[in-house]
Amino acid sequence: MCPHEIGTMRSPHSMQTHTSLIGFMLLLVVLGFPPLHAQKPRKTRFWNLTGETIVKFELSVGGNGGYGPDQCKNDADWAVDDDERLVIDDVTPGAYDARVTFRSGRVCLAQEINIEDGKIFTIEARQLANCTEPQ
Numbered sequence: 001m002c003p004h005e006i007g008t009m010r011s012p013h014s015m016q017t018h019t020s021l022i023g024f025m026l027l028l029v030v031l032g033f034p035p036l037h038a039q040k041p042r043k044t045r046f047w048n049l050t051g052e053t054i055v056k057f058e059l060s061v062g063g064n065g066g067y068g069p070d071q072c073k074n075d076a077d078w079a080v081d082d083d084e085r086l087v088i089d090d091v092t093p094g095a096y097d098a099r100v101t102f103r104s105g106r107v108c109l110a111q112e113i114n115i116e117d118g119k120i121f122t123i124e125a126r127q128l129a130n131c132t133e134p135q
Contacts, residue, residue, distance in 0.1 A: 042118035044088045046071070046080070049124040054080040056101035059091060062112065067099055079103070085120065093117045105134025 048054055057080060058067035071088055072078050080086045098110040100123065108128035115121050 044091060044115060044118055045120045046086045046088055047120050047122040048080045048082055048084050048086065049122050050100070050102075050128065051082050051125050052106075053082060053103040054100050055103050056099075057086065058099045059088075059096045059113075059115075060099070062095040062097060088115070091115055098123060100128065107132050 046057065055072060055078065057071040058069070059071065060067045068091070071086060072080060074087045074089055075084075093116050094114075096113045096115055098113050099107065100110060101107045108131040110123045110127045111129065113121060113123065113127075
């Protein structure tokens with residue numbers, strides 16, 4: 001062995017340990033090792049595209065008429081401005097009817113709104129029906 005090669009050779013045991021470590025890391029990648037910082041599931045959100053501020057937003061499972069809690073309470077100011085998004089809580093995926101109350105006092109219905117878990121759904125002015133004007 002030449003003097004310049006001293007200390008550069010690896011022992012068979014060192015090579016085997018290195019190969020085993022690489023094999024283990026590849027196995028983790030192949031098995032889909034979860035990331036150390038798992039992502040939080042996305043929240044379902046409503047995007048107000050009605051052109052008006054909503055002060056009460058209630059959902060009913062398609063056509064049953066029994067409305068759930070006011071989702072506007074999930075917002076800091078309890079209102080959803082036009083082009084604002086609102087987090088929707090405690091709603092399972094499915095088809096819903098929405099009862100929408102605007103700042104002006106007008107109340108409208110939007111029917112057959114499809115809600116998917118973790119997605120954004122919208123209601124536009126053209127979807128509103130059966131509106132009642134304030135007294």
